[in-house]
Amino acid sequence: MSRAFFVTTPIYYANAEPHIGHTYTSVVADMLVRWHRQRGDDAWSVSGTDEHGEKMVEAAEKRGVDPAAFTEKISQLHQHTWAELDLVPSAFVRTTDPRHVRNVQEILQRVWDAGWIELREYEGLYCVGCERFLTERDMVDGLCRDHERAPETRRETNYFFLMSREFGWLRDHIQANPEWIAPERYRNEVLGMLRDASGLGDLSISRPKSRLAWGVELPFDRDHVCYVWFDALISYLTGAGYPDDPKFPERWSAAEHLIGKDILKPHAIFWPIMLKAMGLAPYRRLHVHGYWNVDDRKVSKSLGNMISPLAMRERYGFEPFRYFLLREMSFGLDSSFGEDALVERVNADLANNLGNLVSRALNLVEKGFDGVVPPATTAFDADRHVMQRAIDTVQRVDAAVGALQPSQALAAILDYASDLNRYIDERAPWKAGKSEPGSEAKELAGTTLHNACEGLRVIALLLAPFLPEAARGIATRLGLDDLIGRSRLPNDAMAWGQVPAGTRVAKGAALFPRLEKPAE
RNA sequence: GGCGGUGUAGCUCAGUUGGUUAGAGCAGCGGUUUCAUAAGCCGCGUGUCGGCGGUUCGAGUCCGCCCACCGCCA
Numbered sequence: 001m002s003r004a005f006f007v008t009t010p011i012y013y014a015n016a017e018p019h020i021g022h023t024y025t026s027v028v029a030d031m032l033v034r035w036h037r038q039r040g041d042d043a044w045s046v047s048g049t050d051e052h053g054e055k056m057v058e059a060a061e062k063r064g065v066d067p068a069a070f071t072e073k074i075s076q077l078h079q080h081t082w083a084e085l086d087l088v089p090s091a092f093v094r095t096t097d098p099r100h101v102r103n104v105q106e107i108l109q110r111v112w113d114a115g116w117i118e119l120r121e122y123e124g125l126y127c128v129g130c131e132r133f134l135t136e137r138d139m140v141d142g143l144c145r146d147h148e149r150a151p152e153t154r155r156e157t158n159y160f161f162l163m164s165r166e167f168g169w170l171r172d173h174i175q176a177n178p179e180w181i182a183p184e185r186y187r188n189e190v191l192g193m194l195r196d197a198s199g200l201g202d203l204s205i206s207r208p209k210s211r212l213a214w215g216v217e218l219p220f221d222r223d224h225v226c227y228v229w230f231d232a233l234i235s236y237l238t239g240a241g242y243p244d245d246p247k248f249p250e251r252w253s254a255a256e257h258l259i260g261k262d263i264l265k266p267h268a269i270f271w272p273i274m275l276k277a278m279g280l281a282p283y284r285r286l287h288v289h290g291y292w293n294v295d296d297r298k299v300s301k302s303l304g305n306m307i308s309p310l311a312m313r314e315r316y317g318f319e320p321f322r323y324f325l326l327r328e329m330s331f332g333l334d335s336s337f338g339e340d341a342l343v344e345r346v347n348a349d350l351a352n353n354l355g356n357l358v359s360r361a362l363n364l365v366e367k368g369f370d371g372v373v374p375p376a377t378t379a380f381d382a383d384r385h386v387m388q389r390a391i392d393t394v395q396r397v398d399a400a401v402g403a404l405q406p407s408q409a410l411a412a413i414l415d416y417a418s419d420l421n422r423y424i425d426e427r428a429p430w431k432a433g434k435s436e437p438g439s440e441a442k443e444l445a446g447t448t449l450h451n452a453c454e455g456l457r458v459i460a461l462l463l464a465p466f467l468p469e470a471a472r473g474i475a476t477r478l479g480l481d482d483l484i485g486r487s488r489l490p491n492d493a494m495a496w497g498q499v500p501a502g503t504r505v506a507k508g509a510a511l512f513p514r515l516e517k518p519a520e
Numbered sequence: 521g522g523c524g525g526u527g528u529a530g531c532u533c534a535g536u537u538g539g540u541u542a543g544a545g546c547a548g549c550g551g552u553u554u555c556a557u558a559a560g561c562c563g564c565g566u567g568u569c570g571g572c573g574g575u576u577c578g579a580g581u582c583c584g585c586c587c588a589c590c591g592c593c594a
Contacts, residue, residue: 185525189592192523200593261591330533333526334590341532341546348546352559360556367555411545421560430555510557 004044004247004254005036010263011048011093011235014074015059018081020292020307020337024325025258026087028289028406031326032256033090034465035401038489044251046239047082048093049075050232052215052225054207067214071096085309085318086468091239095231100238101216104231107278109219111161116277119221122158122204125151159206159224166273167194173272179285181268182404183332186261186288190268203270205230229266233274236283255283261290287404290334307337316515319467320346326406326466343515349410350470354417354459355512361424361452362477362507364445368433373453373479374446375501382423386451387496389419390458394493397462406466413462420455424448453478453499460484461493473511479503 009025012018029045036043051071060070075094082088093100111117124133127149134151143150171194174180174187181187193200206224207215215225236255241248259267272282294307312321324342327349329335365373376383393416400409429445436442456474464471464484475483478499492498 185591188524192592195523264592328532335532344546347557347559351557356557356559358556360560362556364555414545418560424555425553425561428553428555433555507556512557514557514559 002040002042004250005032005041005256006044006046006240006251006254007032007256007258008045008236008239009047009089010257010259011050011095011232012078013053013055014049014051014071014078015055017074018078018309020294020309020325021260022078023085023087023307023309024289024292024329025260026082026085026089027322027325028331028404029089029258030087031406031465032401034468035489038461038465038484038487040488042247042250044091044240044247045089046091046093046236047089048091048235048239049078049095050235051075051094051096052231053228054212057212057214068096081310085313089239091241093235093239095216095235097238100235103238103242104216104226104234105219106243107234107237108216108226108230111274111277112220114277116162117205118160118162118202119157120160121155123153123155126154126156127151156208156211158204158208159218159221160202161205161230161270161274161277163203163270163273164201166276167200167269170194170269170272173282174268180282181286181288183288185332186264186268186286189264193265193269200269203229229270230274233266233271237280252280253284256285256287257283258287258289261288264288287331289329289331292329293334293336294338315518316342316346319469320350320512320515323350323410323467327410328407330407331404339518343517346512347514349414350512351510351514353414353421355510357417357421357424357452358456358474358477358511359507361420361449361456362505364424364429365449365453365505366507368429368445369449371504371506373499373501373503373505374450376447376450377443378447382426383447383451386419386423386455389416390455390496391494393458394462394490398490401465409462410466413459413466416455417459420452420459423455424452450499450501453503453505454496457483457499458493461487461489470511473508477506477508477511479505 007029009022009029012022026047029047033043033045049071051067051074056071057067060067063070071094079092082092095101108117122133126133133154133156171191174191174194178184178187181190205227206218206221207227209217209223209225212225212227215227216231218224218226236257237243237248237252240251240255242252245251257267267286275282292307309318309321312318321342324337324345327345328337328341365371393412396412397409400406400412427444427448429448432439432441432445435445456478457480460471460474460478460483463474468484471484475481480499480503487493487498
């Protein structure tokens, strides 16, 4: 019986091209979906583009186009990028999509009818230059920071989502479910926001059309459009098939959100309260990751100071980049990206350790056993150790993925590659090269290489969600083309003996060629 | 200003409920091997565990104060 799994990335704000931050979140989501499918789960993912809001209008005006054309272009760019990188989500939601707009309006009407929304007159300091209300932070000595002019007092009517009366149960929910927001540091931050809720009031969810026309029209007041989060967060429901996809209920019950730490508050506070207002259960978990810091000086001039995933693919291949992202960031903390670090990491782990292991093991099979996997005829301590370590590794990887620590999962897989390198060294099967078939030395060499191939099969299977292309590369070289497709985690990874003696292997080209550091 | 986090080898980080000589990976140095992608394997780390003080038979690991950086809130 397959279990449901549902993961979302944020819908990316459509004012910028895909960069390293978007790529990281999408890679993690992709890895989780592959991991769950490899387990036989029914996995679904959602990503998309957030296309409404003031900033979008500004960005479009700056380029002299209308918002619809502008966001269309950026959204296409995102979709094209994810397609190129094999990171296509099950559903890609654009907030301008009519189906989504319909959902937002239906929900707004329902929440309005249930008394969760109130019209209020808002008075504040408005800067004509900025065309918006200012906060204290926007002002210096009573003047607008950007325009150096005095703001005027203005009144405006906004619709407010009555959120502040709900903080009590939300805090209880967070306290009763320690794993609901992870890592723990962010859970504490949210509890902090709720503890001293003075700064958190009700949420303004509308703008008068006179000021902002680009948005979803409120169904109960045609003169206003929906503003920011209310519209954006609902995209997760749209992507899950709301309201009438038969799979929506089970998907929603399994929902896990991946976000960067900059959008913690909307996801940890606004969203659960919105869900309650519309009569839906809270999502299952919220996973918060940190920022990628980029050291401009060390980024090649040809790339500029933005890390474009397509440019990285051009230069290093996408899987090495993907490996670096997953291996280098401890989920939840900030990390830094540098090309030198990428090259060092990939060469040490993938080329020298794993890639070379594949190369030497299959070369030994080709030269010593005519390219055919020999049978294992004995089992000494060293052989049993290699089998046992496969099981340990599966368990370590399983635990790491469960805890959303991809870096630890990869570390465990590469540790096992080191074990196999040591095992081959100890046995030195190349020394039996000229021994008679059937001799003790030849039999032991055969056993060693048989187990080495088994170990590589386990590695390929575990690696598949992280580096799908490389995993297929290992499987193909082992002569097991359908390995990834027919195997299930974790059982097939723990069951030794699925590379039959007699399988024809092919060393082929280097799995991970060594990379060169960019010239300064 | 309030709340919280972080500060451990050149770099990135592990360090369970306090307990023997503080660990790993990478980089570096030395050795070895030659099946392999100038890869593998073996060996080499006395670092005031940010500082000061305290609790304790014993603290990186608990408490207080201070410093630095970061985050959230104001």
